[in-house]
Amino acid sequence: MDLSPNGIPEKFALKGLTFDDVLLLPAGSDFVPSEADTSSKVTRNVTVRVPLLSSAMDTVTEARMAIAMARQGGVGVLHRNLSIDDQAQQVDMVKRSEAGMITNPVTCAPHDTLREVDQMCGRYRISGLPVVDAEGVLVGIVTNRDMRWETDHSRPVREIMTPMPLVTAPVGVSADESLRLLRQHKIEKLPLVDEAGRLQGLITVKDFVKRDQYPLSTKDAGGRLVVAAAVGVGEDAYKRARTLVDAGCDILMVDTAHGHSLAVLEIVRRLKADTAAEVVGGNVATRAGAQALVDAGADGVKVGVGPGSICTTRVVAGVGVPQVTAIYEASLAARPAGVPVIGDGGVQYSGDIAKAIVAGADTVMLGSLLAGVEESPGDLIFINGKQFKSYRGMGSLGAMQSRGQAKSYSKDRYGQDDVLSDDKLVPQGIEGQVPFRGPLAAVAHQLVGGLRASMGFAGTRTIPELYERGRLVQITAAGLKESHPHDIQMTVEAPNYHSR
Secondary structure (H helix, E strand, C coil), X not given: CCECCCCCECCCCCCCCCHHHEEECCCCCCCCHHXXXXXXXXXXXXXXXXXXXXXXXXXXXXXXXXXXXXXXXCEEEECCCCCHHHHHHHHHHHHHCCCCCECCCCCECCCCEHHHHHHHHXXXXXXEEEEECCCCEEEEEEEHHHHCCCCCCCCEHHHCCEECCCCCEECCCCHHHHHHHHHHHCCCEEEEECCCCEEEEEEEHHHHHHHHHCCCCCECCCCCECCEEEECCCHHHXXXXXXXXXXXCCEEEEECCCCCCHXXXXXXXXXXXXXCCEEEEEEECCHHHHHHHHHCCCCEEEECCCCXXXXXXXXXXXXXXXXXXXXXXXXXXXXXXXXXXEEECCCCCHHHHHHHHHXXXXXXXXXXXXXXXXXXXXXXXXXXXXXXXXXXXXXXHHHHCCECCECCCCHHHHCCCCCCCHHHCCCCECEEEEECCECHHHHHHHHHHHHHHHHHHHCCCEHHHHHHHCCEEECCHHHHHHHCCCCCCCCCCCCCCCCC
8 A cells, every 4th residue: 555655555546547537638730630540459469440349248349349340440358248159159150241352251052951051041141052062062153143032941051052063162272363354254252162062251342342342341350350258257157268268269368357356367367278268357447456356467557447337336336436537547558568448437538538648558448439329239229319229337237137047148248147136136237228320431530630639639540649648637517517518408419519
């Protein structure tokens, strides 16, 4: 414990500041905001073009959101309020959504029915499947075009598939040659086969279209979208993590409300020793907490205890650190070790992203700002003619309760996995709704545009420069009031500003 000058233990450790307490100081600039480079690091070895992550919450991030986030240049973190198999399937859906080459394509057998093939196409959002025999030899292909006019869905695939010979290519074919074959033969799928005719991979024309449509996409070395997933602590978490890595997960987020605990440090060490995935630990809000995770081998540190709009931890437990101070304190331990900091929670406007970065964050994790987008799994609600989406904290009763066969996997995040009766739970979050905000692409554009504007005002072309040279000024309540629109009745809302 810190000591005061007279040797008495200091009870008030430091001043706590959050985003509304500070502003970024303007500085000289020699470029326009559109020239700013928003690339940053999520972990030691994963770089993103846009420093945004979607929160691991069951009303924010499932496969659809994770795909959209990666395409926009960020990363989606799949929530863990799912069974192990269901969460692994979500990872698989993201990894299969886009690839330079699909190394383990979804296939069907000649005896499978059209109904079964249609269900697989719907599950993976694909338009057709290669058909292989029991030895893995390619015998044909079936597509939506083959099935469209069929009325008897009990028919076997072999009766309607396009049989061999098909246009194929050898394993290792170049991207340019693949595109040439697709164009020349006017086909959408190019199977890759070995000398024995066994299917080894698949290249689709959609991947080339997506590559051009989403140039900022966050991808792995194989050209697949990067995805992160949340895990807890203990033996079940270890089993979950190994299953997720086998499914292709790139980043494991050890996601708890109190990351400065022995159980978290142990699982971080174990996952670093036993898996090839990047491992992020959290959540912490102090320098000591961040240092403990760094010493445990974490590839990233997630910061935030209680700043979320639906979190009640600071009120129920009376614990937390205002987010700007928490990020700054954690960065004092993480940055010297080369470990990126993720600011998790508290961001209300695009300007807060820049403030978080100046304070020491490399990226920020967003919950409420993304819960209202089209790609989030929350339910759409109509209230007085306006559209909203449901949003709840993972510490809310709804997230922690088990109902019938629907088991909760969220209780242990708040140290309540041993609570057997739902009426004995002590929630640390609420349930509510947020305005529907349209597609993620439009929201991400405004958030990144605001960050670029911040970088222009600060005269910093890159995220590392923004951290190194950016300075914050503390403001008063009057300064905050002056910062927002005032002395006027707002009649038209801007897409990047909402009144409180």
